[in-house]
Amino acid sequence: MSLVESPLSKVPRQAVQAGKRKGRGPARYSALDIFRRGVTHADWPRSFRQHELRKSYDVVIIGAGVHGLACAYYLAANHGITNVAVLDKSYMGGGGSGRNTAIIRSNYLTPEGVRFYDRSVVLYQNLAVDLNYNVMFSQRGHLTLAHTDASLRTMNWRAEVNKLQGINSSVIDAQEVGRIVKYLDVSDRPRYPILGALYHPPGGIIRHDAVNWGYARAADHLGAEIHQQTEVLGIETAAGMVTGVRTSRGDISTPVVVNCTAGWATTISDMVGVKMPLITHPLQAAVTEPVKVFLPAVIVSGSLHVYVSQTDRGELVFGASVDPYPSYSMRGSLEFTEAVASHILELIPSISSLKVLRQWAGLCDMTPDYSPIMGITPVGGFLLDVGWGTYGFKAGPVSGEAMAQLVATGCVPDIIAAFDLARFADGRLVGEKGAASVGH
Amino acid sequence: MILINCPNCGPRNSSEFRHAGEAGKVRDVTTADPATWRRYLYEQDNPLGWVTESWFHTNGCRSFLRAERHTGTNEIRWVLPIDDLGDVTERAKGNNP
Numbered sequence: 341m342s343l344v345e346s347p348l349s350k351v352p353r354q355a356v357q358a359g360k361r362k363g364r365g366p367a368r369y370s371a372l373d374i375f376r377r378g379v380t381h382a383d384w385p386r387s388f389r390q391h392e393l394r395k396s397y398d399v400v401i402i403g404a405g406v407h408g409l410a411c412a413y414y415l416a417a418n419h420g421i422t423n424v425a426v427l428d429k430s431y432m433g434g435g436g437s438g439r440n441t442a443i444i445r446s447n448y449l450t451p452e453g454v455r456f457y458d459r460s461v462v463l464y465q466n467l468a469v470d471l472n473y474n475v476m477f478s479q480r481g482h483l484t485l486a487h488t489d490a491s492l493r494t495m496n497w498r499a500e501v502n503k504l505q506g507i508n509s510s511v512i513d514a515q516e517v518g519r520i521v522k523y524l525d526v527s528d529r530p531r532y533p534i535l536g537a538l539y540h541p542p543g544g545i546i547r548h549d550a551v552n553w554g555y556a557r558a559a560d561h562l563g564a565e566i567h568q569q570t571e572v573l574g575i576e577t578a579a580g581m582v583t584g585v586r587t588s589r590g591d592i593s594t595p596v597v598v599n600c601t602a603g604w605a606t607t608i609s610d611m612v613g614v615k616m617p618l619i620t621h622p623l624q625a626a627v628t629e630p631v632k633v634f635l636p637a638v639i640v641s642g643s644l645h646v647y648v649s650q651t652d653r654g655e656l657v658f659g660a661s662v663d664p665y666p667s668y669s670m671r672g673s674l675e676f677t678e679a680v681a682s683h684i685l686e687l688i689p690s691i692s693s694l695k696v697l698r699q700w701a702g703l704c705d706m707t708p709d710y711s712p713i714m715g716i717t718p719v720g721g722f723l724l725d726v727g728w729g730t731y732g733f734k735a736g737p738v739s740g741e742a743m744a745q746l747v748a749t750g751c752v753p754d755i756i757a758a759f760d761l762a763r764f765a766d767g768r769l770v771g772e773k774g775a776a777s778v779g780h
Numbered sequence: 781m782i783l784i785n786c787p788n789c790g791p792r793n794s795s796e797f798r799h800a801g802e803a804g805k806v807r808d809v810t811t812a813d814p815a816t817w818r819r820y821l822y823e824q825d826n827p828l829g830w831v832t833e834s835w836f837h838t839n840g841c842r843s844f845l846r847a848e849r850h851t852g853t854n855e856i857r858w859v860l861p862i863d864d865l866g867d868v869t870e871r872a873k874g875n876n877p
Contacts (some may be wrong), residue, residue: 606826617822620851665782665799668828668852673781675795708822764822765815 368472376454381667386554388560393567396593397425399747400585402608403570403600405437406548406733407725409555410740412564412596413471419748422563423726425594427587429571431551436602439658439670439702440733441625443638443649444557445482445543447502447509449494449775452758453711454505454601461542462736467552473554475546476652478742482543483517483588483638491642494774495538502540510514512539521637523688532643543638545649545657548733555740558702574753575611575722582612582628582721596747598723603668603703605726617764618705618724621662622669623730624676628691630654635668635688656694662704662730670701704729709769710776715760723747724761731776740746781853787840787861788797800834828852834862 379382399415402407406424415421428434446458468475486492495511502509518526526534556566567589574586584593589610601609606616635650645661652669658680663673677699685692706729707713713727725743728735742756752760758770782794807820825831828851835845844862849855 604828605826607828610827615819615823616826617824618826619824620826665794666826666851667854669854670853675781696824705826767814767818 349735369474373743387557388566391565391567393425393570393587393592394565394587395564395591398423398594399425399596399598399599400538400592400594401426401598402585403435403604404430404432404556404566404568405435405439405557405600405602405604406433406736407567407602407743408551408600409433409552409559409729411600411725411734411743412563412566412740413555413559414741414744415747416559416562418744418776421744421748423716424559424564425592426559426564426566426725427570427585427586428568429568429573431568432556432566433549435604436702436704436728436732437552437736438549439625439700440548441647441649441657442545442548442733443482443543443640443647444477444546444734445451445540445638446478446507446734447482447484447498447540447543447619447775449498449501449537449709449772450506450770451501452770453772453775454507454547456755456759457571457731457734458505458507459741460735460738463525463741464546466556467551467737470489470637471558472504473550473557475550475554477544477546478652479542479544481520482540483520483639484538484540485517485639485641485643486511486536486538487533487534487641487643489535490739492535495536498538498775507540509538509540510539521635521639523634523690524639532686534687539720545638545651545654549735555736572608572611575608577612577719577722580718580720582719586772587677596723598725598747600725600743602726602728602732603705605705605724609717609722609724609726612722614717614719614722614724614761616705616713616761617708618713618727619666620668620706621666621706622671622701623659623662623666623704624672624699624701625659626672626677626680626696627651628694629697631656631694639687641683641687644686646680646683646687648684648687656691662706667769668703670703672699672701704732706730708764710772711770712759713761714742714756715746717761727759729776731772782849782856783877784835784847785844785859786837786840786845787859787864788843789837792837792840794837795834796837798836798838799846800836801831803834820839830857835859 373461408426412426446461448454499511513536517537571588576584609616638649640647647659707727742753745753785791847859848857
């Protein structure tokens with residue numbers, strides 16, 4: 341099924357240049373503006389508007405997370421398609437986009453994956469300027485520790501694939517790891533001593549809420565509508581094509597629906613009968629009280645199932661592997677806290693008296709090959725941007741850009757061609773397990 | 781954390797068990813063409829609601845069990861040995877022995 345015949349190709353496009361804002365949007369944020377409002381005590385304008393749900397849209401995006409909002413932004417900014425509704429059953433950025441550990445990197449295992457995630461890093465580098473929103477992207481370096489010969493072998497494999505794609509990525513020994521991160525225990529004391537690491541200097545962390553809000557604000561300025569508290573109850577089809585969406589706030593007619601719901605992707609795809617190879621698992625994370633900045637890089641350990649970074653505020657953010665059974669429940673568990681605490685103290689013994697402030701969980705729609713599912717489905721006009729597992733946030737910008745191009749042109753962009761749904765039936769899996777998770 | 785009432789060992793923490801997937805998937809290696817085989821391998825129901833699934837009691841009786849669980853709340857209605865087909869509808873009403 342091609343999108344080319346969809347009514348969208350007849351929609352008149354506004355000649356909107358990339359980044360150019362239409363209408364009377366709020367003032368651009370600037371240092372001068374902060375000073376002026378500081379002196380005059382003037383209120384800041386709302387970042388985005390609220391709307392009545394209209395009867396018809398050119399494109400309906402389900403899920404107002406980073407993927408849905410980025411898709412709406414690039415549809416407007418790159419392709420001039422602004423009659424777009426982004427629907428969310430809860431609040432903006434309340435799913436995985438606000439629950440991840442905000443790590444950005446591109447040192448993946450397959451050439452397809454490396455190309456894809458590296459485009460995202462490039463877009464993230466320019467995002468603050470593009471969106472006029474400080475997303476606090478800090479490229480502080482990313483270390484994936486190896487504790488066994490097997491993982492060191494995988495690190496070398498990844499480093500060679502990365503270098504071929506022009507990514508700054510190399511394997512370093514334990515002493516070098518100790519020079520970069522002073523507080524890491526690189527001795528042979530731990531049960532699993534550090535043998536080396538994959539060092540990826542362009543990797544880092546970002547403020548995930550700012551990315552969501554920045555995309556929402558920019559998409560709203562360009563004309564897209566964001567509808568929070570609007571749950572999709574059903575999707576109407578006729579003759580194998582999408583015709584509309586039923587929501588908790590009324591019915592909409594639309595020729596194109598983009599499923600950007602990550603953990604809940606199966607529940608949306610079920611509405612049009614598209615069977616998904618997804619299993620939804622909770623993934624837990626935790627944050628400690630803030631302390632003086634001491635951790636200069638993102639630390640990941642696959643063998644110990646833990647990753648840690650320090651925010652600009654000084655809090656340590658921990659993540660782990662997904663919970664060992666499928667669930668849509670986002671409750672935390674004591675097992676997680678115990679495991680993360682014991683594993684992180686193997687790496688950094690000096691933080692044993694730090695207190696955990698809070699823990700939470702987000703939903704991950706795991707695919708069999710740890711790569712996403714993007715592109716067309718057997719139902720015309722029903723597009724997928726799902727299967728985001730534990731690596732969705734870092735792919736937000738490139739996914740939005742590619743999905744917008746797919747919607748606007750009807751052709752699957754090369755950068756996501758390998759991630760189609762049909763690969764499972766055809767046996768063309770894109771195996772990223774060795775680089776995408778800490779759960780192996 | 782889920783409490784699983786093992787029919788052999790009594791109520792135990794889910795960390796003692798290994799989740800073994802959706803129950804009732806059947807493979808027929810003699811007739812399956814590649815497409816059927818890959819559907820068996822990869823496609824999942826993954827519903828938000830009640831599911832019947834298999835668990836393996838790794839750190840206990842080391843036997844496979846069948847259970848009905850709600851994936852939204854993790855509430856478990858009943859747990860049975862894998863080969864006990866029993867009266868599932870009665871148990872669903874809460875009449876768990």
